[in-house]
Amino acid sequence: MKKTSEQLAWLIRRHAVEMTHLSGGSHIGAIMSVADIVAVLYSDVINYEPSKPKWEGRDRFILSKGHAGASIYAALAESGFFPVEELKTHYANGSRLSGHVSHHLPGVDFSTGSLGHGLSAGVGMAYALKKSGRKENVYVVLGDGECNEGSVWEAALFANHFRVNNIVAIVDHNHMQSLDFNENTLGIENFYDKWKAFGWNVIEIDGNNHDDLKRAFESAKGMAQESSHKPTIIIANTVKGYGVSFMQNDILWHYRFPHKGWEYDGAVAELYATKPENIQDPYTPYGIDNPVLPTDKDDIGNDHTFSYTWDTSYPEQMRRVEATPGAGGREHYINNEK
Structure with a gap:
């Protein structure tokens, strides 16, 4: 039986905790x-078999932010593309x-991980489908x-110019990147107006709200048939x-995985408390006793953001030049305490 979006979202998160815990993987x-x-x-939008x-006749899908590949692996497994048990091999040799999305897996149309390429590939796919008179859509x-x-904006210009209205881009706007919040790294706002200026239909929603998401995808279909025939982007405001x-909103978890102990137990316990009806936790069916x-x-x-933790005086406080025999007088960063 096909899962509801709420059930599938919960399973993606539960698989993600397990997969990164077992593999020591990031993101x-x-x-x-x-x-x-x-x-x-x-669950509700893409046509696939x-x-x-x-x-x-399938719709094409590209996860351009390929470092979040475990989300797609979990969705594909739970949708029947390959056995759920294989998720435990995440990051394993062979x-x-x-770690990043691979097209060697059934259901994956394009390998991603090097950021900025997915939209270009998706626009190309959509343009080829449209020129061939086909009705399938592309989601990125x-x-x-x-x-x-910059390649994102080149693709945006191309899609508008050639009226590639069979593509829907979705930005997972969790407001964080790399080591900090977006605006402390390289400001992108006013994000809505930028996409509008590049000629796209723009929808902005709460990206963790399933009703908002479903309405947005339905609106995107309607917009695609309007006389403008513009491409559509959904800015989905989410929480990292x-x-x-x-x-939540802790940049540490861009890189960290749930270690054995309170990190793993705490994540599992919190997820178990919000488990939807009629699905089973595939790893800890009854939760964790005494987490x-x-x-x-x-x-x-x-x-843990860079702007909060970085202290420019730190290296000077910690540095002492030692003429260590055999070290050529190179600098060593050591604690000044005796």
């Missing part, structure tokens, strides 16, 4: 923020489930930080790490 914050977008696409992944999910790439309180809790010595609830 769980991005996986959690994009989970609702991916779930609604696979799991038994025929190369079916010509696995098809590489980008990161907001990814939109610093959404679904686990201590991961390990963080102590006041654990790194939780702290601001």
